[in-house]
Amino acid sequence: MTGAVTMCFLSLSLSLCPPRGTGCFLSSTSTWASSYPWRYGSGLWSSGTVSREVGDRRQSVSRQPSFTLSEWTDAQEDLLDLEPVPQTPVFDMGTDTRTEGDAATLTVTPVGLQERRGSNVSLTLDMCTPGCTEPYGYGAQLSPRDQSAQEYLRQGTHILTPAMLHTRAMDDQSLQAEFYETPMNFVDPKEYNYPGLVRKNRYKTILPNTHSRVILQSQDEEDFLTTYINANYLKGYDDEERAYIATQGPTVNTVGDFWRMVWQERCPIIVMITNLEEKNEKCAEYWPEDTVTHEGIEIAVVTVTQEDDYSLRVFTLKCGEEERSLRQYWYTSWPDQKTPDKAPPLLELVQEVERAREEAPPSSGPTIVHCSAGIGRTGCFIATSVLCKQLRTEGVVDILRTTCQLRLDRGGMIQTCEQYQFVHHVLSLYEKQLSHTAEE
Template sequence: MEIWRVESLLPLIATLFLGVVILGTGTLFCIKTLVPGNPSCFPDDRRQSMSRQPSFTYSEWTDAKQEDFYELDAVPETPVFDCFMDMKTEADPVTLSVKPVGLQERRGSNVSLTLDMCTPGTTEPYGALLSPREQSTHEYLQNASNLLTPEQLHKRALDDAALQAEFYETPMNFVDPKEYNFPGVVRKNRYKTILPNTHSRVCLKAKEEGDFLSTYINANYLKGYGGKEKAYIATQGPTVNTVGDFWRMVWQERCPIIVMITNIEEKNEKCTEYWPEDSVICEDIEITVKLVIQADDYSLRIFTVKSEGEERTLRQYWPRLFWIWLGKWRKRGNRLRPTVALSLSTAVQGLDALAVSLLPLSCASS
């Protein structure tokens, strides 16, 4: 009789337990539904990319306290550039941090760099008005100098940590694309977000009066030792569309030296091979290879250039137009090995003439 009673109670006990579980679950669901929870850091309609502003340095972001970081206004006072990270609504404020990036990502080579032309929620164009902070940044970028002896350069190059720190402390420089809002200009830039500064841009002679496009090349004059104006020209690796413009610039500026600090191809094309195997005529300029010298750390090509009955030889700034093409790269960090850079510097040191440098527009040697 007792066994029958226990077996009869088991279904009843199981039913009561299941009912308690269901009732408890329903109660918790009602509480969560009726009582509002903590709002997310940023609503969906106000979600935006949080990245460093043009007048800030990288260290100012990483050194800031997290609580100060979240006290920033939802709409920043200056335009932002979507370079580093996205802050999503599901992000955890406790674990969220700014992800440090390498040199390649910082300059935006193999990744697409998106520019927000206006402050979110406004129609103010970037570059219309510079804040005092941005004005001082522009002045710093134009006037800063850090002269090093070869010995100091060699020592500095061996200290990767110090080199990285100095790099990230340098303010970033961006140019308002509206400065070059002309038809056809976009196909003359390898990257749409890397443009020449207007105050020091190299202007080619116009083929026709009022033809702005024929005057444009993505190149800037650089100061030299002692603040010498127009000591160098920094330009992008020529594209198929700009080979003629490049040689026009070389001839117009009477450049005896070209320093190429880029690869022809690295995942994608970085520079069109615009020199001939023997001889070629480009934009009424005849370019002829006279000699190729293979050094330990770079290749040296000697050209002669002719145009309008004139041949550039020893009578110019340098005996002939020298093309210095770096052949050895160190993949670590996409940087030149210090010994290669020093060897190149020694090779061209003391040349009192305008040199063209095909600089990498990113750290992947564009």
């Protein structure tokens, strides 16, 4: 690159991690505000899929960064060092220099790179990979950029009529732009600076947003660890409070906490959307083959039914003199960070869970949904459930608004652009099913 001027197309929406190094070409803190008014994306981004995995390490949601502002800048030195297995994967935001002035031809090149410390431009986009020890924030007080991100999430909206939905579902470029513009809203790990907390989290920096986290009841309320579980309450359709609980897949250390939450919140349904292992462990097998007791709660398997794409377990829970019924839907046809091969089975599961929820006792609490980290597949399932209700009730859907609301309550919900596109495809299919049924 000696003697050449390389035009680098940089995404400077680094709401998750501050830039490292010096001389970084950052704009003012009005980055998010520059994308107002709240609307769908500008369509500047290519339809290529961004890299999701590097080696066997689990990619966090910020592998799909929130692009909100792009700049042209001259870089006269090598910005990045290539490494086959980077410790901190980053993106090379290169440009197609064949058309210097045409922003529509810009592409995002999926590569795994290692940032050179001390480089004059920091392109690190992910401080949320499990195993990463550096925090991505500088304290609890929101920066102007974070405040703008929060404002975006509170007001972002894009209502789609059925015709608009079908067209939008096929427009990968616009969906990518919209996805990238929407803040992830991750939690600064410094907000959870408690000794011993690391064993309570499956991934070190996938943490529950503080305002909506589930707090476990404990005899010692002063002991934070006894009240903590990596789980958040989420709103449902029409702002129904605490309609869902999104949580990580239980670990060996948190199985007891998980069952405490199930009992405390009077949850009638668990939706599990992960295999126990996918290259590595994604979730502990927290249920028994027959009977087991956790935290004074006796869990007994009543029936196991195997369907084409999921299994259904019915449990009896007993604590003291009280006894309850619990249903677990275990959906196994959805790979991590990706989407199912077919949409109809997911729609069928969403509708089956809705029917089971309607049949649950009136005193029942939220539906628990979890995958491994509790943000990707979990976010897709909850969003689909909420949006199906909106489509039936109002005849329109607002996928952007629902995504924003989910991320306000738990950062990173709907983890990848591919998943965001899939939600649109599922809703488009569901609308066609509704229209076909109406015609009959």
